[in-house]
Amino acid sequence: MKKPMRVKDFAALQAWLETRLDVIRCVSFDVFDTLLARCIEPPDDIQRRVAALLAEKIGGITPDAAFEARRAAEWELRRAALSDGLDHECHFDPLVESWVARLVGHPDPTLVGFVHRTERELESLALTAKPGALALLEWLQARGVRVIAVSDMYLSHDHLAALLADCGLGGLLDRLYVSSEFGLGKYSGRLHARVLELERQTLEGLTPTQVVHVGDNLVSDMRASMQLGMRGIYLDERVERLRRRRQTLSAEMTALGGVWPGRRFFEVVDYRMEQDAACQAACADFFHHYGAHVLGPAFSTFLLGLIEKIETAKPDKLFFLARDGYLFEKMYARWRELESGKHWPEPVYVYASRRVVATASVAEGLSPEQAVVAFYNPKQQGLLSVLKTFGLPAEDFADLAREQGFADLAEPLHDWRDPRLLAFLADERVQTRIRSIGKIAHERLRRYFEQQGFFASERVALVDIGWNGTIQKFLRDSFGKRPDYPDVHGWYFAFVAAMHGDFGMGDRIEGLILDARRGDSYERAPMDFEEIFEQGARSGEGTTLGYAEQDGQVIPVLKDDRAPDRKGEIACNPLIERFQAGVLDHLEHFHAAWRLTGHNAAEIKPYVLGLLERAVVYPTREEVGEISRLVHTEDFGHDHTLDIGVISIRYFDLLRPRRLYRKLRNQPWKFSAFAHFGWTLPAWLFRLMHLLGVRRRS
Amino acid sequence: MSRKRIGLMLSVGRLWAMSRPFRLGCRSRTPGFSPGARDLVVYELRRLWHWIYERERLVYHVGNLQHVLNRIRRRQ
Known part of the structure; x- marks a missing residue:
């Protein structure tokens, strides 16, 4: 031998x-x-x-x-x-x-x-x-x-x-x-x-x-x-x-629950992605890689949670809300193709922004409690923000505002019970003007949603990135008394319930990855850098400003591409497309891993939260550098761009933690400031300090 | 970019370290993404064992040794 x-x-x-x-x-x-x-x-x-x-x-x-x-x-x-x-x-x-x-x-x-x-x-x-x-x-x-x-x-x-x-x-x-x-x-x-x-x-x-x-x-x-x-x-x-041995070991560990099933699941996804030559080649690009390895797991797990919700609640239609529901609709369409043997509710991409539903919601007048939403922004400009939030032209109200003591409409207000604001809103002439604008917006919104089959359905679900569920709330405020108003569910990526709580919706509104009502602090990473998730999911078009009539149809009016904030956004659209290509690449392998393992969203989520915590709190220098190129626009009452860019800090700053905390507190991505240190301990300490601060405040 | 980008797989030790601020800062009651210290040790020890002990390779070398010994014996 x-x-x-x-x-x-x-x-x-x-x-x-x-x-x-x-x-x-x-x-x-x-x-x-x-x-x-x-x-x-x-x-x-x-x-x-x-x-x-x-x-x-x-x-x-x-x-x-x-x-x-x-x-x-x-x-x-x-x-x-x-x-x-x-x-x-x-x-x-x-x-x-x-x-x-x-x-x-x-x-x-x-x-x-x-x-x-x-x-x-x-x-x-x-x-x-x-x-x-x-x-x-x-x-x-x-x-x-x-x-x-x-x-x-x-x-x-x-x-x-x-x-x-x-x-x-x-x-x-x-x-x-x-x-x-x-x-x-x-x-x-x-x-x-x-x-x-x-x-x-x-x-x-x-x-x-x-x-x-x-x-x-x-x-x-x-x-x-x-x-x-x-x-x-x-x-x-x-x-x-x-x-093979490591995967076998991971499979044994899944019995322990917690983070293990998700870790085992993503080992399968990771191996599949490694074997996919096209995916590997595309991942040489940073944005594709980030889409496939950070946003992909988060958005795909959200989609899986959405699929499970659909199977339980069985809505007639799914309304994906412009603009941040754009990628979710594409992912849902792909999932429907992959699981073509089943019956799926019809997806509808609706052009509805917080601005248009807010305007419609004032058809019966604007109360101080409604107006408060305009102040949930560090860059708020007082009465001007209130008017912009509800789509009310500032020039129509300038004379009445001056009568109530507003010398400058853009002066920030630090108390929503400011006597001038309360007097302004109590003025019947103001309310008459608000109602007339609100009624027109209400009528157009009604016709647009009717056209989309919203009122013809018994049960519908709104799908969006989420945060406060404002559109769901304002839709209910505007049309909730109609007898044909459907049973509306809101399934969001994240629900922070900050502006109006859950407005009595209970389990009809849910953040599938983050829901502040659950009180699970491990979920908070998306809240610490909301902008990256909005950017990753958004469509290329401008926000919906209102509706117009064309050939008997109600069509959306989108923000003009010549607007200064739109120009920055348009320049970033190719980067967003690369993010989204990465997410869709990930979805293919995610679906295969789901078919093979049968894990549900709840089992996978703990590991995904770990991935998000790593990306948000402990980013690499390259991640910070590339993501800072994105232009983020705020269009709910404030037409400006938000700098995702980095504040530079030194080791010396770490010796004065309170001052550092105050310096970074209002930054959209506070943890990016630590990436240039090259090691994770400073970010780890700041995370600890941040969580202690959150605990004290709550 | 010469440095390898962080991918989908996070080490168990890293997950554990990232979960510490939640335990210390929030006294979170849910396990979240924490693997748990005991499970972390179990996992790492088993992984180390797999890395050190490879039955296939060991059997191959034993077989090889037997072959060499047989040849020496035949020559004698």
């Missing part, structure tokens, strides 16, 4: 084969973990997932019971094979038939078909050709060497051939041998012997020494083949083996 041989990768294997091509006539490969790699470990988890999906389809059976039934059916078939004098191999077709019959008590071709489709789909999602495998097979084919694959596998020949074809290796293999078809395994050497016998029919005079078998299993692939005189080569890919 020849000396045992091992190679570390396909390149080393090619170099070894190159010097022996004159004697080698056939190269045989193991399939799983040699030519193909799985993104999920252990492989049994795919069978568990199929069992869970089958149990869900049948109903009344737990996933564990379904899996145990499969195990029992498999052992029965394996025992029968041994008693027939074969190896303990079993074939997928009789296995599925026996399994289904055990579960439902009779043969059921529909369920058998379901299992075949599901297992095939999941295996196809899990498998990819190993890096280097494709190139080596092409190289061998070009040199006229016969290439075969031999696998110990319960799947049928056709099933496995289809999987290899899905991975792009189908046309590169001259023949495929599967243990389940022969009832013989590689481990006993009997399958290798049978393969040699059959190969001799094609390659006349083939001797075992002219055959090389390559695989990752020392017994089945190396020792068994060498005992027959073949050259057995052990493919010893240490990194790949450790990756």
